[in-house]
Amino acid sequence: MPASVVPVLMYHHVSPTPGLITVSPAHFAAQMCWLKRHGYTTLTLDALAGFLAGEPVPAKSVVISFDDGYLDNWVYAHPVLEQYGLHAVLFLITRWLGEGPLRPHAGQGNTPLPACLSHHAGKTAIDAGQTDLVMMRWSEVLAARDAGTFEFHSHTHTHNRWDKIYPGDADNKSKALAHDLASSRNLLTERLGEVSSHLCWPQGYYDDDYIRVAEAAGFRHLYTTEPGVVGADSMASRLPRIVVKDRGLGWFAPRMWAYRQPALARWYLGRKSR
Incomplete structure (x- = not known):
């Protein structure tokens, strides 16, 4: 029986360095192992778009999404996804990615691993122009894409909140966002070919205004941080996702069961958002 709803899980950091929006490597590995062991299909975003258009997807379908493109996604998340044959989605802040050779990741034996900063320390480093300490490199993006662990999409070019930079100025806000999205699209096309x-x-x-500008730029599927599961009746311009916490299977497993039940998922996630 095909799925009636699809949960889109949301991660940021997978790192042994504790901090905000961070899941430990041990918990992430346990969560991915559970998905694999219980027969989940990790969808591409093309498959999710097809689901929204009425195409069936397997009953146990899930999207694993990451935001920003942190170095720890390569060092710790990539090898776990590769180990279990799972596929994830990564929304990149294109301006923050740099050049350089591949750095070691956790699937390479006893090779020393690069340090992964906490979320707070990473923000400080980015503000100081030291993005390479925090973010993936384009070489790592290409390697992860070629391995099939990640596909890559836009999280804008600058990660700026143009509504805050131009409060009450809809015209300049929209112009700045349009330029930002064009820069992201151009760089992704240059680096990834599409x-x-x-x-x-x-x-x-x-x-x-944001939705209008994004759709004019060629974006049709817009992802939020609003809690919920994606159903056939979901609006492509307002797709919900579910935050995954740094918790073990006692937290993760019952929620994954609930997220497959449309009424229960909507009730539970609506209650948690209040």
Whole structure:
């Protein structure tokens, strides 16, 4: 029987360095092992778009999404996904990615691993222009894509909140966002050879102007941080996702069961958002 709803799980960091929006490698590995052992299909965003258009997907379908493109996604998440043959989606902040050779990851024996900063320390490093300490390199993006562990989409070019930079100025806000999205699309096309119709909003913020500009730029599937599961009746311009916490299977497993039950998922996630 095909799925009636699809949960889109949301991760940021997978790292042994504790901090905000961070899941430990041990918990992430346990969660991915559980999905594999219980027969889940990890969808591409093209498959999710097909589901929205009425195409069937397997009953146990899930999207594993990551935001930003942190170095720890390569060092710790990539080898786990590769080990279990799972596929994830990564929304990249294109301006923050740099050049250089591949760095070691956790699937390479006893090779010393690069340090992965906490979320707070990473923000400080980015503000100081030291993005290579925090973010993936383009070489790592290509390696992960070729391995099939990640596909890559836009999280804008700068991660700026243009509504805050131009408060009350809808014209300049829209112009700045349009330039930002064009820069992201151009760089993704240059580096990956293509760009998709999928966009994730920085900090989950959007308004009617944001949606209009994004759709004019060629983005049709817009991802938020609003809690919920994606159903056939979901609006492509307001797709919900589910935050995954740094918790073990006693937390993860019952929620994954609930997220497959449309009424229960909507009730539970609606209750948690209040």
